[in-house]
Amino acid sequence: MGTAGLGSRQALLGLAALLFLIDLYLIFQYAPTASEALGLQVQRIFYFHVPSALLGMISFAVAATASVIYLTKPNPRRHGPSIPKVPKRRAAKTRAARFFSRVVAMLIWVPSASVGTWRYLCRVEKRKWDRIAWASAEVGTLFFSVAIATGAIWAKPVWQTWWVWDVNGTLTFMLWLVFIGYLIVRSYAPTVERGSRWAAVVAIFGAAAVPFVYMAADWWEGLHTERITGPGASGSMDSEIFLTFMFSLVTFLVLFIALVAERTAQRGIEESIEELRREVSA
Amino acid sequence: MKSYLRSAVAVYAKDMRLEARTKETFSAVLAFAVIVAFVFGFAFDPSPSVVALVGPGIVWVAYVFTGILGMNRTFAVERDRGTLEGLLLAPVGREAIYAGKLASTTTIMLVVEVLLYPVFLVLFELNLFNIWFVLVTVAATVGFSAVGTLFSAIAAHTRAREILLPLLFLPIVLPVIIGAVASTSAALAGDGWDGVGKWLQFIVAFDLVFLVLSSWAFDFVLEE
Numbered sequence: 001m002g003t004a005g006l007g008s009r010q011a012l013l014g015l016a017a018l019l020f021l022i023d024l025y026l027i028f029q030y031a032p033t034a035s036e037a038l039g040l041q042v043q044r045i046f047y048f049h050v051p052s053a054l055l056g057m058i059s060f061a062v063a064a065t066a067s068v069i070y071l072t073k074p075n076p077r078r079h080g081p082s083i084p085k086v087p088k089r090r091a092a093k094t095r096a097a098r099f100f101s102r103v104v105a106m107l108i109w110v111p112s113a114s115v116g117t118w119r120y121l122c123r124v125e126k127r128k129w130d131r132i133a134w135a136s137a138e139v140g141t142l143f144f145s146v147a148i149a150t151g152a153i154w155a156k157p158v159w160q161t162w163w164v165w166d167v168n169g170t171l172t173f174m175l176w177l178v179f180i181g182y183l184i185v186r187s188y189a190p191t192v193e194r195g196s197r198w199a200a201v202v203a204i205f206g207a208a209a210v211p212f213v214y215m216a217a218d219w220w221e222g223l224h225t226e227r228i229t230g231p232g233a234s235g236s237m238d239s240e241i242f243l244t245f246m247f248s249l250v251t252f253l254v255l256f257i258a259l260v261a262e263r264t265a266q267r268g269i270e271e272s273i274e275e276l277r278r279e280v281s282a
Numbered sequence: 283m284k285s286y287l288r289s290a291v292a293v294y295a296k297d298m299r300l301e302a303r304t305k306e307t308f309s310a311v312l313a314f315a316v317i318v319a320f321v322f323g324f325a326f327d328p329s330p331s332v333v334a335l336v337g338p339g340i341v342w343v344a345y346v347f348t349g350i351l352g353m354n355r356t357f358a359v360e361r362d363r364g365t366l367e368g369l370l371l372a373p374v375g376r377e378a379i380y381a382g383k384l385a386s387t388t389t390i391m392l393v394v395e396v397l398l399y400p401v402f403l404v405l406f407e408l409n410l411f412n413i414w415f416v417l418v419t420v421a422a423t424v425g426f427s428a429v430g431t432l433f434s435a436i437a438a439h440t441r442a443r444e445i446l447l448p449l450l451f452l453p454i455v456l457p458v459i460i461g462a463v464a465s466t467s468a469a470l471a472g473d474g475w476d477g478v479g480k481w482l483q484f485i486v487a488f489d490l491v492f493l494v495l496s497s498w499a500f501d502f503v504l505e506e
Binding site for chain 1: 429432436439440441442446449450452453454455456457458460461464480481484487488491492495499502503505506
């Protein structure tokens with residue numbers, strides 16, 4: 001994501017813009033008007049609401065995972081990495097041994113693709129995981145804000161209320177608040193390093209609280225209100241609606257990746273400028 | 283394990299001795315709690331039917347606010363007097379420091395909460411002397427301190443500690459607040475284990491998860 005150069009990042013942003021134009025056409029021209037229960041024209045806001053809520057959740061997962069890796073990864077050494085010696089492979093002597101080694105090689109080859117990905121992720125440096133988490137949190141805050149606003153705009157005409165204390169709403173709101181705490185704790189930290197560590201802890205705590213919030217909100221809802229059947233829960237979706245919806249999802253995903261890559265790269269530049277400034281003043 | 287317990291108890295004993303001599307945190311937090319309860323009397327009409335409806339809510343709002351105030355002091359006291367460095371330099375594990383601080387915070391909060399029982403009884407005729415409510419109080423308070431002790435260590439190192447702690451603390455402990463309010467309603471309605479049990483198990487599960495997580499994260503938080 002972050003190794004991408006300026007050119008590929010701009011290409012990604014361009015692709016997101018293009019997809020968005022097509023998406024707007026699909027949403028407002030191609031997709032049919034929804035049933036009255038979903039609010040007729042107002043329903044079209046779902047093509048913004050659901051993908052942004054989903055991407056918000058994904059951004060939280062990304063931020064929390066990157067935070068765990070950032071905290072647990074050992075610090076890089078100052079004076080160059082030590083290169084481990086690779087032991088020489090000995091050729092197998094007997095036929096049985098050759099056959100056995102081939103079976104082993106086959107067994108290794110299959111998962112090697114995933115191992116390759118894993119190796120690549122392992123080479124990503126410690127600081128970069130922090131930048132990815134940060135970027136993801138910023139973009140996630142944006143997506144959650146969009147999701148909350150569009151949800152309220154839809155619910156007012158259809159459910160006659162801006163806000164319903166249902167599970168999804170509560171969880172979204174809570175994660176949005178955690179993200180805000182995540183961003184604020186960094187700005188108050190005395191040093192960048194401490195801010196990164198504190199923010200990582202906040203993200204991990206938020207992730208650990210998710211199942212609890214989900215359960216508590218679910219039980220609470222059962223206690224207090226009649227459950228309102230969520231949109232799309234009943235009946236099958238039109239194929240046009242489904243297509244538009246999927247397209248919207250892909251569009252938002254590309255936009256998300258583009259924004260996170262951009263912000264991650266910007267942070268990297270900021271950090272190297274800071275490094276240079278320290279070197280010059282020292 | 284034995285040395286871990288011994289150092290945790292030492293940190294706890296130090297905090298308790300300090301508190302017993304100055305009564306700084308305790309008196310301020312208790313006074314604040316009484317003020318919150320008093321102000322609530324004017325926020326709504328304190329007639330029995332209304333109290334039955336909103337009683338559990340105000341009890342827990344009062345507890346959470348006083349908890350934040352008390353937890354802010356946990357590390358702020360050390361930092362203001364410059365004793366935090368000494369504590370960190372002591373040859374004990376960070377987990378032991380966390381455990382000791384957690385125990386002292388929980389103790390102070392529990393004492394304040396129990397002292398509020400008669401206040402709620404007098405002001406709102408809300409009878410909290412109920413074995414189920416006591417269990418919920420203990421479980422939820424442990425959950426609050428497990429999260430709050432860790433975040434107060436973060437907040438104490440910043441310029442804006444008063445604002446930062448609630449900002450980080452409240453979203454995370456939201457499930458405990460929900461569980462505590464719901465189980466308090468059930469307990470005060472006389473439901474017993476049938477109504478309270480589910481929530482009590484839920485809060486205890488939260489406590490366990492966050493106790494483990496906080497002792498793990500504490501080292502990262504204090505690292506320079």
